[in-house]
Amino acid sequence: MCEGAQKKIMNHTFIPYGRQQIDEDDIQAVVDVLKSDWLTTGPKVAQFEEAVAGFVGAKYGIAVSSGTAALHAAMYAIGIGPRDEVIVPALTFVATANCVIYQGGTPVFVDVQPDTLLVDPEDVRRKITPRTKAIIAVDYAGHPCDYGHLQDIADAHGLRLVADSCHALGAEYKGRKSGTLADLTVFSFHPVKHVTTGEGGMVVTDHFELADKMRRFRNHGISSDHRQRESLATFYYDMEELGYNYRISDMQCALGISQLEKLPVWLERRREIAKRYDSLFADFKDIAPLRQYGVLHSYHLYVVKLSERIDRDAVFQIMRKNNIGVNVHYQPVYLHSFYRQLGQAAGQCPVAEDVYGHILSLPMHAGLSDQQVERVVMLVDEAIKQAN
Numbered sequence: 001m002c003e004g005a006q007k008k009i010m011n012h013t014f015i016p017y018g019r020q021q022i023d024e025d026d027i028q029a030v031v032d033v034l035k036s037d038w039l040t041t042g043p044k045v046a047q048f049e050e051a052v053a054g055f056v057g058a059k060y061g062i063a064v065s066s067g068t069a070a071l072h073a074a075m076y077a078i079g080i081g082p083r084d085e086v087i088v089p090a091l092t093f094v095a096t097a098n099c100v101i102y103q104g105g106t107p108v109f110v111d112v113q114p115d116t117l118l119v120d121p122e123d124v125r126r127k128i129t130p131r132t133k134a135i136i137a138v139d140y141a142g143h144p145c146d147y148g149h150l151q152d153i154a155d156a157h158g159l160r161l162v163a164d165s166c167h168a169l170g171a172e173y174k175g176r177k178s179g180t181l182a183d184l185t186v187f188s189f190h191p192v193k194h195v196t197t198g199e200g201g202m203v204v205t206d207h208f209e210l211a212d213k214m215r216r217f218r219n220h221g222i223s224s225d226h227r228q229r230e231s232l233a234t235f236y237y238d239m240e241e242l243g244y245n246y247r248i249s250d251m252q253c254a255l256g257i258s259q260l261e262k263l264p265v266w267l268e269r270r271r272e273i274a275k276r277y278d279s280l281f282a283d284f285k286d287i288a289p290l291r292q293y294g295v296l297h298s299y300h301l302y303v304v305k306l307s308e309r310i311d312r313d314a315v316f317q318i319m320r321k322n323n324i325g326v327n328v329h330y331q332p333v334y335l336h337s338f339y340r341q342l343g344q345a346a347g348q349c350p351v352a353e354d355v356y357g358h359i360l361s362l363p364m365h366a367g368l369s370d371q372q373v374e375r376v377v378m379l380v381d382e383a384i385k386q387a388n
């Protein structure tokens with residue numbers, strides 16, 4: 001690279017791997033709530049639930065304070081408790097496994113397939129025991145898992161199928177939207193996800209009873225909420241079971257409603273960016289984008305695998321030095337010290353452990369320009385030349 005080009009690159013501002021888009025409509029929507037009577041447990045919560053459930057084609061949405069709270073609510077609703085085992089892919093965010101522990105259950109880690117990094121159905125089969133109660137599938141990067149196959153396994157063993165679709169809002173599998181592919185589906189509205197509420201999450205489902213249970217769970221286990229009591233002019237409430245305060249506010253839901261309107265355009269942009277990366281990397285022999293199998297991808301992440309001979313950590317450092325917010329998703333969950341203390345040992349999911357050393361998440365969000373994508377690719381090219 002000539003000196004002039006180097007300088008120009010160094011002067012560029014930081015490009016994060018993920019970022020929210022906030023416009024004046026979003027801001028106004030939040031301000032409107034601030035001027036209204038209901039800051040929480042008000043009309044925006046139900047409206048947001050209906051909007052998300054409507055978008056994905058599910059009957060019910062239960063909005064909560066985070067994706068993690070949504071996972072916890074899902075584990076509660078399907079009755080996970082002590083001595084129960086839940087199958088969880090090794091390559092995911094820690095919350096996917098933590099939610100099982102919150103309920104006193106045991107996460108059993110399964111390996112992923114090397115080309116997609118999605119849960120390997122054969123390993124799921126191998127790790128089912130008489131204690132297994134459920135499978136949590138993770139739509140890694142935004143590629144829906146093989147739900148046909150997973151549902152067959154779940155049916156054969158009488159297991160619940162839960163989708164951690166925090167990466168996959170707007171994705172489709174065989175023409176069916178993510179949100180309709182499992183008994184319960186969890187979304188997150190953290191700022192790096194497709195649509196944000198600051199912090200927030202939702203479970204969507206077609207099961208009325210599970211939905212009802214989760215509505216109580218997010219409100220201490222109390223059967224009515226503040227607004228219902230207000231409208232009935234009663235003070236009386238009954239706490240029927242132990243729940244939490246996992247409520248989300250009306251400010252957050254107003255932001256979510258406003259964000260959701262833009263989701264189709266943002267999904268299209270993410271897909272365009274992915275296509276651009278794919279074609280720019282087409283003749284890079286040390287870079288392999290993840291494979292895709294006949295799904296409509298939602299591209300929460302754009303992940304590449306670097307070939308064995310490239311030092312991934314060096315590439316990471318060079319990219320960061322050049323102001324590119326690359327990342328690594330994820331360290332296999334059971335390698336975290338908390339899980340090792342629980343007795344989880346290395347070696348149980350060899351594909352996930354190996355691939356962890358070679359993956360890199362490149363910037364992917366709707367606000368990226370074509371020029372930024374090209375700059376990322378140009379810098380990856382430089383970095384792999386320096387790093388091998």
Ligand SMILES: *Cc1c(COP(=O)(O)O)cnc(C)c1O
Binds near residue numbers: 068069092096189199
């Ligand atoms: C983001 C995420 C979560 C948790 O969501 P929060 O809203 O941050 O609690 C869970 N699982 C996966 C796979 C995620 O990416």
